[in-house]
Amino acid sequence: MTTQTAPKHPVIILVEPQMAENIGMAARAMANFGLSEMRLVSPRNGWPKKGAHSAASGATHVLENAKLYDTAREAVADLNFVFATTARERGQMKRVFGPEPAMQETHSRIGEGQGVGILFGRERTGLENDEVSLADAIITFPVDAKFSSLNLAQAVLLVSYEWNKRVVGEALPFGGERRSPPALREQVLSFFEYLEEELEAVNFYPPDKKPSMTRNMRDMLHRLEMTEQDVRTLRGAIRALAEGRRLRKP
Known part of the structure; x- marks a missing residue:
């Protein structure tokens, strides 16, 4: 194979897959993580398989461009390096x-x-020993030794995920960053005073414990690292409770 024609991503080769759903879910896993070249070696009962497209959940481009081969040897003939996946040691x-x-x-x-x-x-x-012998190296997974069998699509998913990490890193598609800036100390202290006034109005504090309870409550609220929106929301909620109490008072 020349460098001009070498795929820019690893090629996923499924050897004699049986279930259409597994092929479809493998295609979906590939598309999730930026892979698109699938090769199928003698799928059981031929190809295309009914149910594969629905299991692919939109990753139909992977299935529609999948290439068929009669043997694993033919499927890897144009590649320079091949991995074989297996859950057990092959000697x-x-x-x-x-x-x-x-x-x-x-x-x-x-x-x-x-x-x-x-x-x-x-x-x-899994793969037969003769098929493993076609490979340069083995990929295996750190699974529980008491239950080491992976679903075909799950195995494809694990490899595809690790490939995508190498390409795009581990950046997430969105974050949980604050949409409101941190509250100013003046806003926080003003809120504390308002809260404490309302609690005083309903005799919340035992006379001998007010100083310590006030400090504990302030410490608890400080740990929230409130934003400006947090302060406005909490203040509004307490105001609504206080006004409702006053309206109900005979």
């Missing part, structure tokens, strides 16, 4: 990667112009 002298370092390796190789593919096996039995 083959290959480097073993977790998904994160595997995608670091992938990112580096693709940057050099290499084509990189990742083989995923059958839902029930």
Whole structure:
């Protein structure tokens, strides 16, 4: 393969997938994290499969552009480096990667112009040893040893997620930043005084405990690091309660 034609992303290769839903969900996982090239090796009962598109939940471009191959060997023939995913040790002298370092390796190789593919096996039995032997290295997952079997689409999701982290980092699509600036100390202290006046009006404080209760309440509210909007909202709520009490008073 020449550097001009090498894919700019890892190629996801599903070997003899059985269930249409798994193929569709794998396509969805790929699209979630910026992957688009899927190769299918002898899907059971042919291709296309009924139900795959609905399971893809909009990632139909991945399915519509999927390429079909008769054997895993044919599916990896134009690639420079291949990973095989497996949950169990195969007795083959290959480097073993977790998904994160595997995608670091992938990112580096693709940057050099290499084509990189990742083989995923059958839902029930995984890859055969001869198929694993086609690969340069193995990807396995740090799962519970008592239940190590991953769903096909889940395995694709884990690898796709780690790839996307290498490309775009871990920036989230939105944050929880404040939409109102922090309240000025004058606003906070004025609110405290208003609150304490209203509590005094309903005899909230035992006579001998008012100083300590006031300090504790102020400390509690300080820990909220209130914004200007917080202060306005709390002040308005207390005003509504106080006015309602006065209206109900005979």
